[in-house]
Amino acid sequence: DAKTTQPPSMDCAEGRAANLPCNHSTISGNEYVYWYRQIHSQGPQYIIHGLKNNETNEMASLIITEDRKSSTLILPHATLRDTAVYYCIVRPGGNTGKLIFGQGTTLQVKP
Amino acid sequence: NAGVMQNPRHLVRRRGQEARLRCSPMKGHSHVYWYRQLPEEGLKFMVYLQKENIIDESGMPKERFSAEFPKEGPSILRIQQVVRGDSAAYFCASSPTGQGSEAFFGQGTRLTVV
Numbered sequence: 001d002a003k004t005t006q007p008p009s010m011d012c013a014e015g016r017a018a019n020l021p022c023n024h025s026t027i028s029g030n031e032y033v034y035w036y037r038q039i040h041s042q043g044p045q046y047i048i049h050g051l052k053n054n055e056t057n058e059m060a061s062l063i064i065t066e067d068r069k070s071s072t073l074i075l076p077h078a079t080l081r082d083t084a085v086y087y088c089i090v091r092p093g094g095n096t097g098k099l100i101f102g103q104g105t106t107l108q109v110k111p
Numbered sequence: 112n113a114g115v116m117q118n119p120r121h122l123v124r125r126r127g128q129e130a131r132l133r134c135s136p137m138k139g140h141s142h143v144y145w146y147r148q149l150p151e152e153g154l155k156f157m158v159y160l161q162k163e164n165i166i167d168e169s170g171m172p173k174e175r176f177s178a179e180f181p182k183e184g185p186s187i188l189r190i191q192q193v194v195r196g197d198s199a200a201y202f203c204a205s206s207p208t209g210q211g212s213e214a215f216f217g218q219g220t221r222l223t224v225v
Contacts, residue, residue: 034213043115043202043216044154087154098144098167099204099214101154 003027003090009106012082018075020105022088025069032091033064034099035073037084044087044101047073078109113137115205115217116185123223124193132188132220136205143186144214145178148200160186193224 005023012018024033034049048055048062050071055062061074075082087104116135124130136143145157147170159167160180171178175193180186190197200221206214 036216038154041148041200041219043218044204046213046215049213098156098159098170100156101146103153 003100004088004102006086006088006102006105008103009108011108011110012075012078014080014109014111015077018073018078018082018107018109020073020075020086020088020107021070022072023070024088024090027068027090033062033068033071034089034091035060035062036087036089036099036101037082038087038104039081039084047086049091078107080109080111083107083109115203115215117201117203117217117220119220120218121221121223123225125225126194127192130190130193130197130222130224132190132201132203132222134186134188134203134205134217136186136203137207137215140205140207140215142206142208142214143180144204144206145186145188146202146204146216148202148219150199154202157188190222193222195224198222198224 032049032051035047036044038044048060050062064071085104085106087101089099118133141162143160146154148154156170158171158178163182175191177189200219202216202219204214204216206212
């Protein structure tokens with residue numbers, strides 16, 4: 001079972017920042033927070049990941065709370081092409097490496 | 112550097128036939144994962160392999176499904192005696208190390224059983 005909780009859907013106006021929340025209250029010390037998205041029925045696309053520090057790349061920013069029990073993915077200037085299902089995943093420790101996908105948040109970017 | 116390559120992109124099989132799905136990981140990646148996405152459902156982990164080893168097959172159905180990742184060549188997901196319920200999108204992902212690194216996905220193989 002997924003170890004994260006996300007709102008099922010969100011809307012965002014084109015050009016505005018999209019802030020997608022995720023709760024992972026049972027995260028353990030060696031587990032990373034990963035974000036992926038799936039546009040329509042394409043393969044999931046990696047966005048960003050982090051352990052405890054905030055992270056930023058060309059696609060998004062990841063803000064992780066100090067207690068690591070929740071995080072927020074920020075798309076700074078959402079476009080229509082960012083409409084997708086966004087998955088927040090806590091990757092299990094050990095050497096298994098697998099990603100357990102929950103239901104994600106369907107983000108609808110509107111003109 | 113080419114991404115994760117899956118083929119075929121679309122596969123149609125009659126009930127009872129075998130389906131073979133291929134996945135070539137990104138260059139330098141030695142970890143491969145297979146996922147299945149049934150229509151209107153989420154992605155479900157199936158199996159995690161390293162070269163010549165199955166690391167975690169906790170998501171694989173007990174019968175008819177098998178996976179391999181040989182020393183040379185692509186990873187293969189094999190489904191014997193397919194049934195209509197096997198119709199789904201099958202995605203492969205690869206990563207350079209098992210933990211703390213991102214996994215990159217292919218575009219999937221859409222299997223239709225008729």
